[in-house]
Amino acid sequence: MRRRLLRGTVGVLALVALAVGGVAILLTRLVPDRASETCAVVLEDGTRHVLDADQADNAALITAVTVRRGLPARAATIALATAVQESKLRNIDYGDRDSLGLFQQRPSQGWGTPEQVTDPVYATNAFLDGLVEVPGYTELPVTEAAQTVQRSGFPEAYADHEPEGRAFASALTGHSPASLTCDLPGQDDAAAPAEAVSARLEQDFGIATTAAGGAVVVEASALPGQDPQRLAWAVAHWAVATAVDTGAGTVAVGDRVWQRSEGNEAQWRPAERAPAPAGTVRIS
Template sequence: MSSPAADRRARSLLLPLFVLLLVAALLTAGALVAVELRAGRPSAGEPRCVVSSTDESGDRRRHTLSAEQSANAALITAEAVERGTGTYAAVVALATAMQESQLVNIDYGDRDSVGLFQQRPSQGWGTVEQIMDPAYATAAFYDGLAEIDYASMSVTDAAQAVQRSAYPDAYAEHEDMARAFATSLTGRTEGSLNCVLAAPDRPGDPGAAAEALGGAFGGTAPAPVVDGEQVVVPAPGEPAGWAVAHWAVANAAELGIAQVSFDGRTWVRADQRTTRFAPAPGWVPGTGAHPDGAPPADDVVVVLASR
């Protein structure tokens, strides 16, 4: 039987060991967060959007962007859809914007570079005010891309031909992410984008959502119709319908979107909660999300958060 003195010595040795393990755990967590930030990805718990893809070896990979990055990615790919340039142009554009700005519309950069694509007024891209408009900057990039035979070029060569960067090989680092998000946001992969977001902090504005959606896709999708707390895009077909549906999910944080439905499936913002052992459910059958009757499968139906 151990003595009280021996028990005290054992406890005195355990306390430093516990503190050491706690410090190590905190340092490891901090290092992981730092890696995520350097990679331009959100840390655990932040609003985020995820697309899964399969690599050449058949392994599944998850590509994660923050809600802000995803909304900008959706803007960039919607421009490709509207122009009819195909998915590859969107891949080049996304890889470029990720390398240049981490897909964030920043008002600073190398020398006079600003915006999503770090375009420079001194190189003829436009005024600072123009370049800081993401829609203008994106259109300017695609205008530059249209002047070269990008379809026959690698992602990094095509990006470099437009950007004239001091680091021409860096764009290739983002090609896998760009392909996954471009394929999803152009509607080529169904129900492939999921965003995990906090509850809306204000009601959504159906009119504003319809205007933003219509402006993003122009005439490549039917005009959105406001119906109470909903915005309906009637029978857009595929892949346009999935492009619109994924765009709505990517912009859910900004526009106060609570649900998106298309093709018999529904994304429910309130249900996207992850646990240690299970991922967020993402898109689910519409009959399960709407037991009283699912929305018409041919329409994209966007439900705004209510008061």
């Protein structure tokens, strides 16, 4: 009897395992593996910093707002390190007590309504409004500058995220050309990303654009600053980092081009067509 019961139990467990395995396989096929969608910044010394595509999208938005405001790259470094520590660069709808959003800002502490602090553009501007009021913030350690704004219970933790904050800030402000690439799923054959790209450009950078021939052409001179080539790289890297949202498949800047279709081999390669004028970015 015991042997029969044991054999029966083993058989049931085997069937359960097969069923669970089958469900897992089905889910793997039906649900995209978002962890495989990554963006990386590779520094001149070979150091590599990686975020998943959702995090990189938020990093691009945060940095675009600093560029839009004409703030130095150090502001982006501090903001990114803060958001990594507070929310892992995710716009979350929960947190300690009533903390919400990218920067875990608390409506009860005067940061805004729940709807406002979970709006990434509003939240970023609210953080930067506080940061620019900190005397000499560009010269302060990240921990001190961030803590003056945030009043966190764990202020030392901000410094832990300065390396990736600085790397992505440098790329997304255009100070490190051709350093940011993403490994994303192939572009939908039916995709028409121009409208989505234009909407994000207006939201993040405050740039109004028009699409022509299925592409969006951005003149970096529309942004504050006196270095159009650097600003063009800021927009180009932003376009790559937000491509999972907009559906963009090709980004060209100067004589370089990034093509999503190359997958994990996607790099900034010499463009086959004539190079774009300095300070111009073409996104399609």
